[in-house]
Amino acid sequence: MMKNLGWALLLALSFNLTACLENQGSVEFGSAGSGTNTNNDFSVVTEPSPTPTVEPSPSATPVPPSGEAAVFQINNGAKLTDSSKLELSFISVFSAAYLKLSVGSDCSGGTYEPFVDSKMYQSAQTNQNVTLSVRYKDYDNRESECLNASILIDEAGPDIVFAKYPTSTVEEGSDVEIVFTVSDVGSGIDKVTCTFAGVAKTCAAGTNTIKIPSMVSGTYTLAVSATDKLAHSSAKSITFEVSSKYRSLVQNVQVTPNKKVDLLIVIDNSGSMEYEQKNMAKRVQNLLSVIKGLDWQIAVTTTDPRDVTLGDGRLVQLTGKKGQYILTSAMADSEAQSLLGATLQRTETGSGDEQAVYVTYRAIERSLSASGGNVNFIRPDAQLAVLTISDEDESKNGTKNDPQSLLNFISKTYGGQKAFSFHSIITRPGDTACKSTNGYAYGYRYEQFSKLTGGVIGDVCAADYAAQVSGIADGVRKTLKTFTLTCAPVVDAMRSVSVLKDGQPYAGKFSVNGVNMVFEADLPQGQYQVYYSCVK
Incomplete structure (x- = not known):
C-alpha cells in the first residue's frame, strides 16, 4: 500500500513541474497606447500667418505583460529636422529576428529584413511631415503590432x-x-x-x-x-x-468679316478646389448658348505648372475622345456642352502652386509648335479669350507669371492684331465670406489682369455660376469688337484716344478698359489706325 502511494506522489510532482515549464515558455503580446521717393511715409499692414504645428505621431506600441514597451523612433524622438537623412531606432518587446519598414502610418508597405537596433534612412519626401512605420517578427513568424513615428523635414527657406x-x-x-x-x-x-x-x-x-x-x-x-x-x-x-513722361503710339488693326474666337479655360485642379469641382459641369452649362453663332474653339488646360501630362500649358484631352483636345462650333450643341462639362470636371489632384498666367503663356507657346495637342488651337486670324477658375492666386513671380509680359508676348507674336481678354472666377479680394469658407486665397493678380483687359470677375464660392458665366460668355463675344492696345492709354485734358478707318475719322462709340478698346457695335471690315498715348 505504501509503495503504491509513493508512486502516486511521484507522478503528481512530475505533472506539476511539466505544466510549470510549459507556462514559462509562452509569449503574449499586448498593446499600448536708384530713384528716391521724397515722401518716405508709407503704411505697412501685416496679417500674421498661422504658427506651424507638428502633430505627435499616434501611439501604436505593444506593451507586454512585463511593462516594457516596444519602441520605434526617428532621430531619437525629435519632431523637426533640417536633413532628409534620418536615424531610425528599433527596440522590440521580444527576441525579434526581422523588421519591416514602411512609408506611411499603417505598415502596409516594405518587406521584412534582418533585425538591427538602428539604421540610417534617406527620405525621398522632403519639406513636409514624414511618417514611417515598423513591424517586428520573431523566428516563429509572430508579429508585433504596427508602430509609427513622424518627423517634419524642413530643408528649404521661407x-x-x-x-x-x-x-x-x-x-x-x-x-x-x-x-x-x-x-x-x-x-x-x-x-x-x-x-x-x-x-x-x-x-x-x-x-x-x-x-x-x-x-x-x-x-x-x-x-x-x-x-x-x-x-x-x-x-x-x-x-x-x-x-x-508719355509716349505717343499708333497701332494698325485689320478688321475682317469673320467671327472667330478661341477660348482657353484654365481650371484649378489642386486639392483645395474639391468643393468648387463638385457639379462643375452644371456650373458652366450656359456658356455655349451665349456664344452661339460665333466661329469658336474651346480648349482646357490646368493651373498645374509642372512639366507633366496635365501641366505646363498642355491642353487636356477631351473626356471620352482619345487624341482630341479642341471643341469647335461645328459640333452639335449637346455634344459640345457634354464634352466641355465632363472635361472640366477634374478628378486628379494637381500641383498646389497654381499659375494660371504662366500656363496661359505656355499654352500659346505650345500652340505655335509643329506638334502636340495644342497645335491649331490658337488660330492666327481669331481673337483670344482666357477664363481662369481658381480659389487661389498666381504663386510665382517669373517673367511668364507677369500679366504685362504675357500681353507683350501676344502683341509681338501676332503683330498687334489679336484682341485678348482675361476673365476670372476667383476669391475676389475683400470677399471675407468666401475666403473664410471655400476660397483659399484672394486672387489679387487674376483680378488685376481681368481689370487690365476689361474681363469679367466672378465669385468662385458661388453655388451657381450661371449668371457670371453668361457675363463672361458675353465678354468673349465682345472680344470680336475689341482692339487690344500695347499699353493702357492715358486719357486726360491733354491726351485722348482717336480712331481712323481707311484714313478717315471713325465715329463708332467705344469705351477703354485697361488695354482694351471695346466698341458698342460690330466693326465694319477695313483698316483701322488707333492713336493714343501711354506712360513711358
Whole structure:
C-alpha cells in the first residue's frame, strides 16, 4: 500500500513541474497606447500667418505583460529636422529576428529584413511631415503590432510671394500698393527684413500690405528677405519705374468679316478646389448658348505648372475622345456642352502652386509648335479669350507669371492684331465670406489682369455660376469688337484716344478698359489706325 502511494506522489510532482515549464515558455503580446521717393511715409499692414504645428505621431506600441514597451523612433524622438537623412531606432518587446519598414502610418508597405537596433534612412519626401512605420517578427513568424513615428523635414527657406505689385510703369504722383506674403510650412519664420529704395521698413511673417503715396519719378526696388528657425534663408525683390513722361503710339488693326474666337479655360485642379469641382459641369452649362453663332474653339488646360501630362500649358484631352483636345462650333450643341462639362470636371489632384498666367503663356507657346495637342488651337486670324477658375492666386513671380509680359508676348507674336481678354472666377479680394469658407486665397493678380483687359470677375464660392458665366460668355463675344492696345492709354485734358478707318475719322462709340478698346457695335471690315498715348 505504501509503495503504491509513493508512486502516486511521484507522478503528481512530475505533472506539476511539466505544466510549470510549459507556462514559462509562452509569449503574449499586448498593446499600448536708384530713384528716391521724397515722401518716405508709407503704411505697412501685416496679417500674421498661422504658427506651424507638428502633430505627435499616434501611439501604436505593444506593451507586454512585463511593462516594457516596444519602441520605434526617428532621430531619437525629435519632431523637426533640417536633413532628409534620418536615424531610425528599433527596440522590440521580444527576441525579434526581422523588421519591416514602411512609408506611411499603417505598415502596409516594405518587406521584412534582418533585425538591427538602428539604421540610417534617406527620405525621398522632403519639406513636409514624414511618417514611417515598423513591424517586428520573431523566428516563429509572430508579429508585433504596427508602430509609427513622424518627423517634419524642413530643408528649404521661407516662401516669399508678391501677390500685388506694379506690372508696368507707374505715373508720377500715383499711389502704389504692394501685397506680399512670407510663410514657412516647416520650422516657422524667425525673422523678416524689408528695404524699400534702400531704406529699412517694418515687415513680418504673414501677409504684408505696403502703401506708398504720391510717388515721384525714379526706379524703386522692394527687397524682402526671411529666415526660418532652422537658419534657412530666402530673398525676393520687385523693381518698378515711376515716370512723368508719355509716349505717343499708333497701332494698325485689320478688321475682317469673320467671327472667330478661341477660348482657353484654365481650371484649378489642386486639392483645395474639391468643393468648387463638385457639379462643375452644371456650373458652366450656359456658356455655349451665349456664344452661339460665333466661329469658336474651346480648349482646357490646368493651373498645374509642372512639366507633366496635365501641366505646363498642355491642353487636356477631351473626356471620352482619345487624341482630341479642341471643341469647335461645328459640333452639335449637346455634344459640345457634354464634352466641355465632363472635361472640366477634374478628378486628379494637381500641383498646389497654381499659375494660371504662366500656363496661359505656355499654352500659346505650345500652340505655335509643329506638334502636340495644342497645335491649331490658337488660330492666327481669331481673337483670344482666357477664363481662369481658381480659389487661389498666381504663386510665382517669373517673367511668364507677369500679366504685362504675357500681353507683350501676344502683341509681338501676332503683330498687334489679336484682341485678348482675361476673365476670372476667383476669391475676389475683400470677399471675407468666401475666403473664410471655400476660397483659399484672394486672387489679387487674376483680378488685376481681368481689370487690365476689361474681363469679367466672378465669385468662385458661388453655388451657381450661371449668371457670371453668361457675363463672361458675353465678354468673349465682345472680344470680336475689341482692339487690344500695347499699353493702357492715358486719357486726360491733354491726351485722348482717336480712331481712323481707311484714313478717315471713325465715329463708332467705344469705351477703354485697361488695354482694351471695346466698341458698342460690330466693326465694319477695313483698316483701322488707333492713336493714343501711354506712360513711358
